[in-house]
Amino acid sequence: MRTGSLLLAATICGTWAVVYLVTQVVVSPPLGVGTTVVAGTAASVLLVLGYPSALRGPRAPLARWRRLRGRAVGSRPAGDHAEGRGVERSRRRIVAGHRMPLRSGLTADAARRTATLLRPLLGGDAVVITDRELNLAFVGPGSDHHEAGGRVRAAAVRSSIDKGRTVVTRRASAMGCDVPGCPLRSAVVVPLVVGERVVGTIGVFRTHDEPAPRDQVEDMASILSLHLELAEADRERKLAADARLDALRAQINPHFLFNILNTIASKSRTDPDEARQLLLRLSDFFRYAVRQEGQLAEFAQEYFFVRTYLSLEQARFGDRLRVRYDVDPQVLTAHVPVLTIQPLVENAVKHGLATKVQGGTVTLRARVDPLTRTTTIRVTDDGVGMAGDVLDRLGTPLVARAPDGSHGEAGARGGVGLQNISERLTTLFGERFTLDIQSTEGEGTVVEVRVPLR
Amino acid sequence: MEFDDGVDEHDTPAEVDAAFRTLRRVAITHVVLFLAALMGVPALSLTLGWWSDGRLAGGMSPGFAMAAFGLYAFFLVIGLAAASLSSAVEARMLGGRHVDDADGFPPEEDRP
Numbered sequence: 001m002r003t004g005s006l007l008l009a010a011t012i013c014g015t016w017a018v019v020y021l022v023t024q025v026v027v028s029p030p031l032g033v034g035t036t037v038v039a040g041t042a043a044s045v046l047l048v049l050g051y052p053s054a055l056r057g058p059r060a061p062l063a064r065w066r067r068l069r070g071r072a073v074g075s076r077p078a079g080d081h082a083e084g085r086g087v088e089r090s091r092r093r094i095v096a097g098h099r100m101p102l103r104s105g106l107t108a109d110a111a112r113r114t115a116t117l118l119r120p121l122l123g124g125d126a127v128v129i130t131d132r133e134l135n136l137a138f139v140g141p142g143s144d145h146h147e148a149g150g151r152v153r154a155a156a157v158r159s160s161i162d163k164g165r166t167v168v169t170r171r172a173s174a175m176g177c178d179v180p181g182c183p184l185r186s187a188v189v190v191p192l193v194v195g196e197r198v199v200g201t202i203g204v205f206r207t208h209d210e211p212a213p214r215d216q217v218e219d220m221a222s223i224l225s226l227h228l229e230l231a232e233a234d235r236e237r238k239l240a241a242d243a244r245l246d247a248l249r250a251q252i253n254p255h256f257l258f259n260i261l262n263t264i265a266s267k268s269r270t271d272p273d274e275a276r277q278l279l280l281r282l283s284d285f286f287r288y289a290v291r292q293e294g295q296l297a298e299f300a301q302e303y304f305f306v307r308t309y310l311s312l313e314q315a316r317f318g319d320r321l322r323v324r325y326d327v328d329p330q331v332l333t334a335h336v337p338v339l340t341i342q343p344l345v346e347n348a349v350k351h352g353l354a355t356k357v358q359g360g361t362v363t364l365r366a367r368v369d370p371l372t373r374t375t376t377i378r379v380t381d382d383g384v385g386m387a388g389d390v391l392d393r394l395g396t397p398l399v400a401r402a403p404d405g406s407h408g409e410a411g412a413r414g415g416v417g418l419q420n421i422s423e424r425l426t427t428l429f430g431e432r433f434t435l436d437i438q439s440t441e442g443e444g445t446v447v448e449v450r451v452p453l454r
Numbered sequence: 455m456e457f458d459d460g461v462d463e464h465d466t467p468a469e470v471d472a473a474f475r476t477l478r479r480v481a482i483t484h485v486v487l488f489l490a491a492l493m494g495v496p497a498l499s500l501t502l503g504w505w506s507d508g509r510l511a512g513g514m515s516p517g518f519a520m521a522a523f524g525l526y527a528f529f530l531v532i533g534l535a536a537a538s539l540s541s542a543v544e545a546r547m548l549g550g551r552h553v554d555d556a557d558g559f560p561p562e563e564d565r566p
């Protein structure tokens with residue numbers, strides 16, 4: 001419990017002692033009991049609430065956002081009218097990128113919300129957002145025939161998509177709308193570009209001949225394009241995370257299967273009941289490995305997977321493999337990354353104990369610290385351990401590749417699995433996790449994963 | 455626990471041992487809370503004059519109200535919590551197949 005509850009408990013006890021000394025011993029006459037209790041309780045509440053925040057450290061993004069807001073509010077001239085406040089609010093939403101609807105991709109709902117948000121900001125009477133074929137959203141006059149979900153009618157929009165550049169029209173005749181009586185007379189249409197591809201457009205229409213400021217619309221289109229690129233990057237990152245998970249699934253060692261099948265085959269003569277049990281466990285093992293979806297699973301499910309694996313290995317190794325689980329009740333319902341614990345346990349068995357003649361013990365310890373809101377999983381073995389240089393190589397990102405393209409010695413010692421786990425944890429939690437490996441040659445290895453409580 | 459083919463499932467000694475130790479932790483926490491509440495009443499009577507001299511609704515002192523009602527309510531709450539937590543621990547740490555049996559594959563007889 002490096003950063004856990006004991007330190008807080010000690011701090012609270014010390015605080016109560018100080019409160020008692022100050023209110024009952026130092027002052028004369030002593031203060032009332034009620035005052036002492038209230039002061040101590042208030043100090044305890046403050047400590048309990050502030051302790052996790054102190055451990056997390058300063059919240060940089062929030063602090064930045066607050067500074068930005070302070071500047072925006074401070075720079076606003078006095079006597080701004082309601083519309084000005086609306087525009088300011090819209091601009092702030094766009095600057096605080098996570099609120100931008102298009103951040104989740106170019107969908108009809110996101111386009112509608114974006115168009116509503118941008119209409120007062122861009123000074124147009126109507127705003128349209130399209131993909132390459134359809135109007136995804138249209139807000140303002142003319143929405144009766146430029147309806148959302150319909151095909152792109154304005155020739156200016158089609159022209160912008162085809163040419164991939166800004167189109168400005170100043171006359172109703174140049175708008176190219178085939179519906180008589182269309183109130184739109186001028187337009188600025190700018191393509192939305194992701195990479196080199198035009199994925200859609202944003203158009204600002206006016207009901208008179210003076211078009212909206214071109215620079216303003218182009219700047220906004222650049223921001224929207226950036227959000228769309230980020231959305232695509234998010235999608236690719238998610239695909240990469242899924243691919244890593246699939247790679248880990250595919251990495252289930254075929255030798256493990258062969259060994260278990262051989263064990264079952266030998267036991268089918270001597271102990272048919274146990275052979276049957278092992279087959280059922282093997283079925284459970286592969287069912288979980290294949291069917292598990294998503295990146296997070298309840299710890300209890302991962303625990304089931306681990307003990308299924310270890311019971312199969314115990315059937316093979318016999319008394320040489322001893323197992324000890326030490327699981328907190330609270331951790332059973334916490335969510336942990338899928339297929340993270342079993343590879344660590346497999347490494348402990350395969351690289352720590354398999355080559356040790358007298359065998360050893362694998363210990364799985366799982367804890368939740370509700371104050372720091374972290375889940376800690378530690379896999380310990382008292383096997384052969386690792387040499388210092390191997391441990392150093394495990395700690396480097398290039399562990400996976402030797403010059404010949406193989407994974408080298410570190411890979412053979414579980415480096416590929418660890419690298420995969422580390423990458424997936426980075427994808428899921430950013431920098432809010434730790435993966436510690438400690439090993440002493442001849443004494444064993446400790447691998448500890450600490451992730452945010454979910 | 456019965457599998458669908460009628461074969462009894464046997465948890466390994468390590469799994470049973472782990473479940474036992476986790477349940478023991480639940481039980482110890484329960485006992486500690488129970489004793490803390492039980493010892494708290496006389497401790498407060500000795501240290502806080504208000505605990506015995508104060509008057510609540512019906513002329514009861516806080517100590518009397520706690521001994522007459524509060525303790526039993528507290529014991530009921532922690533007893534129920536410990537029992538439900540123990541059941542949940544046992545269900546999650548022992549036995550097999552936490553997922554339903556539908557594995558998305560067609561039945562054996564439908565496969566080519």
